């Protein structure tokens with residue numbers, strides 16, 4: 001494993017900012033790094049830590065010196081990860097013992113000291129208040145990275161005292177090239193994983209590496225293929241099975257979106273080179289007989305289903321209605 005800015009896909013402005021801030025010694029003492037699971041928050045904060053503490057002080061961390069090695073192996077005494085025991089809460093005691101009370105101690109071996117708080121949005125109000133004082137009266141050597149999936153869970157007082165950095169979705173093409181290079185997968189698999197991941201590099205990597213993804217893909221295509229022939233009771237039965245197996249509904253909706261995006265593009269262009277499901281061209285062709293209005297309706301139903309799932313309507317009910325509607329729209333041309 002290595003930690004270099006050049007290995008972080010996309011995020012060019014953010015990388016430039018950090019490289020520049022490190023070389024000019026202009027890092028501030030607290031950052032919020034915000035982005036969904038898998039977007040690379042940890043990789044970014046560890047790369048910055050590595051560059052900051054590297055004994056060779058280049059723009060990129062050398063990955064060769066003792067300091068770099070220790071950071072890569074997660075055993076640098078001056079890079080501290082704030083952990084929590086309970087799954088959903090980072091408590092005030094944990095913030096105190098692991099951060100507030102130790103930040104006053106000078107770095108052990110480096111010039112600077114880094115605190116990485118991986119689940120900062122799980123800090124409860126007391127924990128955030130305990131942290132606030134530390135952020136208000138910074139030490140000259142410590143830097144804190146608060147990593148969040150949703151930074152709005154942090155108090156305004158914390159937000160206003162940190163530099164907020166939000167990771168952006170990475171271009172599909174970049175992800176695809178990366179997957180083909182690193183995992184040596186064929187282009188259609190890389191393209192598909194990139195499309196499902198919606199700019200999330202971590203998710204794309206995990207999709208490509210998982211057998212489950214290939215299996216789910218197969219199941220999905222066979223489901224879509226069978227919809228026109230299924231009776232209502234059979235649709236309800238299939239949904240029941242799906243829900244019972246605790247499958248991921250968001251992923252299913254994403255698969256539908258990508259599928260109908262393909263159907264729409266193929267209908268409009270007759271060009272298969274745009275397709276994600278290029279290996280299922282025959283099915284896409286068949287389904288592209290659906291009218292534009294019908295396809296549009298399918299997308300509306302997908303959004304509607306997503307909203308209902310988010311407001312806790314039962315998955316069984318939402319998905320049954322969705323599939324029945326999809327069947328109706330693709331059959332009525």
Ligand SMILES: [Zn+2]
Pocket residue numbers: 053054055056061062063064065066067068069
């Ligand atoms: Zn180094």
